Amino acid sequence: MHDTPPIAASDVLDVSGDSVDTGPTAATISLAALGLLDEPVQSRFDRYAELARTIWGAPISTVTMIDRDRAYFTSCLGLDLTDMAADATFCSSVVHAAAPVVVPDALEDAAYRALPAVAGEPYIRFYAGHPVRDRWGTVLGTICIYDVRPRTFSEHDAAVLAQLATCVEDELDASSDRDLAERVQQALQPQRVPPVAGYSFAARTVATGLVAGDALDHATWGTGHYLLLADVMGKGTAAAILMASVRTALRARVADLATGSADDLGQVVMSARDLVQHDLEAAGSFVTAFVAWADPVEGRVRYVDAGHGLSVVVHRDGRWTTLRSDDLPLGIDAHAGWTEQTLELAAGETFVCFSDGLLDVLPDAESDPGRAVADLVARSAGPEDVVRRVGDLALAVPTRDDVTVLVVQREAPS
Amino acid sequence: MTDIQVTHSDHGLGVVTPAGRLTMVSARALTEAVASLVDQGTSRVVVDLGETTFIDSSGLGALVAGLKRCRQAGGDLRIARPTAQVTAVLAMTNLDKVLTPRASVDEAF
Numbered sequence: 001m002h003d004t005p006p007i008a009a010s011d012v013l014d015v016s017g018d019s020v021d022t023g024p025t026a027a028t029i030s031l032a033a034l035g036l037l038d039e040p041v042q043s044r045f046d047r048y049a050e051l052a053r054t055i056w057g058a059p060i061s062t063v064t065m066i067d068r069d070r071a072y073f074t075s076c077l078g079l080d081l082t083d084m085a086a087d088a089t090f091c092s093s094v095v096h097a098a099a100p101v102v103v104p105d106a107l108e109d110a111a112y113r114a115l116p117a118v119a120g121e122p123y124i125r126f127y128a129g130h131p132v133r134d135r136w137g138t139v140l141g142t143i144c145i146y147d148v149r150p151r152t153f154s155e156h157d158a159a160v161l162a163q164l165a166t167c168v169e170d171e172l173d174a175s176s177d178r179d180l181a182e183r184v185q186q187a188l189q190p191q192r193v194p195p196v197a198g199y200s201f202a203a204r205t206v207a208t209g210l211v212a213g214d215a216l217d218h219a220t221w222g223t224g225h226y227l228l229l230a231d232v233m234g235k236g237t238a239a240a241i242l243m244a245s246v247r248t249a250l251r252a253r254v255a256d257l258a259t260g261s262a263d264d265l266g267q268v269v270m271s272a273r274d275l276v277q278h279d280l281e282a283a284g285s286f287v288t289a290f291v292a293w294a295d296p297v298e299g300r301v302r303y304v305d306a307g308h309g310l311s312v313v314v315h316r317d318g319r320w321t322t323l324r325s326d327d328l329p330l331g332i333d334a335h336a337g338w339t340e341q342t343l344e345l346a347a348g349e350t351f352v353c354f355s356d357g358l359l360d361v362l363p364d365a366e367s368d369p370g371r372a373v374a375d376l377v378a379r380s381a382g383p384e385d386v387v388r389r390v391g392d393l394a395l396a397v398p399t400r401d402d403v404t405v406l407v408v409q410r411e412a413p414s
Numbered sequence: 415m416t417d418i419q420v421t422h423s424d425h426g427l428g429v430v431t432p433a434g435r436l437t438m439v440s441a442r443a444l445t446e447a448v449a450s451l452v453d454q455g456t457s458r459v460v461v462d463l464g465e466t467t468f469i470d471s472s473g474l475g476a477l478v479a480g481l482k483r484c485r486q487a488g489g490d491l492r493i494a495r496p497t498a499q500v501t502a503v504l505a506m507t508n509l510d511k512v513l514t515p516r517a518s519v520d521e522a523f
Contacts, residue, residue, distance in 0.1 A: 233471040234438060284445075284479045288471075288507055309506035328508050332478060356471070356506075366499070400437075401470065 044175060045075035048143060048168050053077055055160060058145035060122070063132070063168055064091040065141035074141070079122065088116050091142040094129040098139045100158060103127040105150035117146075126151040128158075130165040135173055143168050193218050196225070196296045198347075202383035203229075203406040206357075206394035213239025214355045214404035215247045221258030225296060226251070229406050230289035231308070231355040242279065246287050246330065249275040257293055265293055265340040269304045273330050273338075280331030288329040290353045299410055301343040301351070306330055310356060312373045316348035316412070320374040348412035350377050352386070357401035361393040383407035418443050420451065428456040429519055430480075433465035436473030444473070448480035448491065457489025460522040463515075464495035469503055477513055492522040 049061040060078035064071050071086045073079075086092040090112065094101045106112040106125050117124045129144030143165050193201050205212050213235040217228035228250055232243045249272040256262035262271070269291055280286055290311050292303040305311065307329030313321045323343065328336045345351055352373050359365045365372035380386040386407045394403040418440070419431040428451035432444050444461070451459055461477060463469075477493065484491040494516045496504065504510040516522040 231471070233475040285475060286471075286478065307507040307509065309508070326508055326511070328511065332509070332512060356503075 044171060045168060046077065048164055048171070049075040049077045052143060052145050052161070052164055056128075056145050056147075056157070058126075058147050060124075060146040061144065062091070062146075063141065063143050064089065064129075065132075066092055066095045072141075078146075090115065090124075090127040090146075091129055091144060094131055094142045094144070095139050098131055100130045100161065101127070102129075102153045102158070104152055108150075123148055125149050128153045128161060130158075130161045132165050132168050132172070134169075140172070193225075194220070198411050199296055200383050200409045200411065201407070202387040203404075204387045204391055205402060205404040206391055207402050208235055208357070208400065212402040212404070213243055214357070214402040215243045216404060216406060217247055217251060219251060219254070221255060223295065223297065224258055225294040226254045226258075227292040227294060227353075227406065227408075228289065229308070229353045229355065229404060230287050230291075231357075231402070231404070232287045233285045235402055238283070239285075242283055242285055243287065245279055246272075246276050246289075249273075250289070250291060254291070254293065265291065265302050265304050266338040269306060269330070269338040273336070277331065277334050281334070286329040286331035294408075299345045299347075301345060302340055303343060304338045304340055306338055307332075308353075310358070310369060311351070311353040312370050313343065313345065314350040314352065314374045314377040316346075318374060318378055320370045322370045345408070345410045347410050350383070350386075350407060350409040352377065353406045354390075355402060355404040357394070357403035358390065358405060360400055361397060361403055362390070377407075383409050418447050420447050422456065423460070423519065425523065426456070426458070427519075427523060428459040429462055430459060431462040431465060435468040436463075436466050436476070437468070437470045438472040441472040441476035444476040445479050445483075448476075449483055452483050452487045452489070457484050457487035458523055459484050459489065459491045460516075460519050461491065461493045462495055462519050463493055463497065463500050466497060466500055469500045474503065474507065474509055478509070481513065490523075492516055494519045494522045 045063040049063055052058065052061040062073050062077070063075040065074050066086050069086050070083055071089045071091055072083045073081050090101065090103065103109055103112055104126060106115070106118040106127065112118055124146050126147035126149065127144060129142040131139045132141045132143055133139050143161070203216050205214050205216055213232040215228065215230045217226070219226045228247065230243065230246060232239045232246065250269070253262070253268045253272040257265065257268055262268050288308040289306040290303060290308045291306065292301050294301045304327065305323060305325035306327050309325070311323040313323070315321070325339065325341065327338045354373070359369060362372045362376065376389065377386060380389055387405055390403065390405045417433045421429045423429050430444065430447050432440065436444065448459055459480065461480065481491040493513050495518060496515045501515060504513060504515065
């Protein structure tokens with residue numbers, strides 16, 4: 001597919017596999033998975049291009065990704081370019097060779113002297129590029145330097161460029177892991193809860209990092225509604241991994257309640273604990289949780305408070321009741337039990353459950369959480385507004401902890 | 415950064431005193447301090463929280479981990495002199511049931 005094959009390209013394996021015209025290549029799949037295509041030029045790679053320019057005093061440096069016949073400049077310093085035909089680049093020869101390419105003087109090299117950037121502006125004479133691979137070894141692109149005068153490039157220079165390529169590869173890996181983790185967790189957020197006659201509902205998590213150690217869950221079986229707000233010790237990716245398994249264990253066991261194969265929520269939490277106790281102990285972690293099974297018709301909520309302690313019912317007159325329990329978080333004691341309790345939510349009353357991250361962002365909540373939450377509910381126009389205000393507060397200050405809030409209001413008869 | 419002091423009392427107890435904020439940043443140092451006491455044969459440990467101004471869930475996790483470590487070695491871990499914030503967090507999570515606060519290091523065992 002190249003009219004003028006780059007030097008050495010004809011006698012090396014075409015690793016990118018782009019001679020196949022149907023279907024995406026391994027490199028395309030990888031680039032798409034890494035989120036590198038069809039996105040604006042990404043500054044996270046600029047530091048490596050800048051480092052390359054500084055090390056070699058070169059006027060131009062790029063991090064280039066090649067997708068089939070197109071070259072995308074993920075970072076491009078010293079030139080104003082976002083993408084161009086791959087054939088017109090030095091970088092495509094690096095990708096085809098799957099090896100470093102050094103061109104000391106492009107005017108002296110038949111394979112490169114006709115390139116647009118050599119024959120015309122900016123009149124490139126020197127090029128050195130090193131492959132950038134994904135973790136499976138597929139060459140995705142290059143990191144490279146360019147100069148407008150001929151240069152030499154020593155073995156030591158080549159070794160340094162190889163090091164920079166490794167840094168870019170690590171950045172690709174780390175960035176894609178972070179992006180993927182964030183997207184998976186977004187997908188795990190409960191679906192929008194269908195409207196329930198006589199109630200309004202809102203909930204939200206604001207993560208302090210990219211992924212949260214707090215969990216919200218909701219499911220409906222028959223006329224019953226399952227609600228979960230849980231907080232795992234710590235934050236970030238490790239916390240999110242543990243929380244995903246706790247969330248699944250609880251959901252699976254609560255389903256037993258819906259099908260009638262269990263009839264006590266305390267027992268349900270114990271059997272969920274049996275599934276996750278080993279994981280939590282091995283990780284040296286624990287989870288506080290508010291687990292609820294609600295009957296909207298009766299306004300009755302059966303719940304277990306596993307060391308969570310942050311649930312408040314705000315009454316119509318503005319007074320509030322903080323829900324109490326004596327039960328431990330999950331993961332502390334392999335033999336602990338949990339007690340099902342019952343809450344009746346009367347018309348006009350608002351139930352608020354939150355994670356301790358809220359104590360950091362809501363004024364005066366640290367000293368008197370119940371009062372602070374009751375004040376917030378009084379100032380707000382319903383659950384959506386409470387959640388919006390909490391979101392604004394959490395985003396306004398750099399928080400130490402994830403902030404999660406869940407609000408259910410039983411509407412007053414009009 | 416939390417400063418963690420480790421001393422031995424006259425009664426053969428290990429006394430660990432974390433000063434400042436006991437959070438994700440410093441929790442590991444506390445866990446390691448308790449583990450190293452246990453490894454050296456001191457499985458009765460008091461964590462003096464009189465200088466601990468703030469604790470988060472990671473700090474609680476370090477106390478629980480220390481408790482398990484001491485009990486596995488046949489000893490125990492007790493906490494003494496918790497400040498108001500620490501007391502409130504222990505009460506909120508009901509962890510005061512497994513980590514009962516004592517008024518002083520001397521009264522811990």
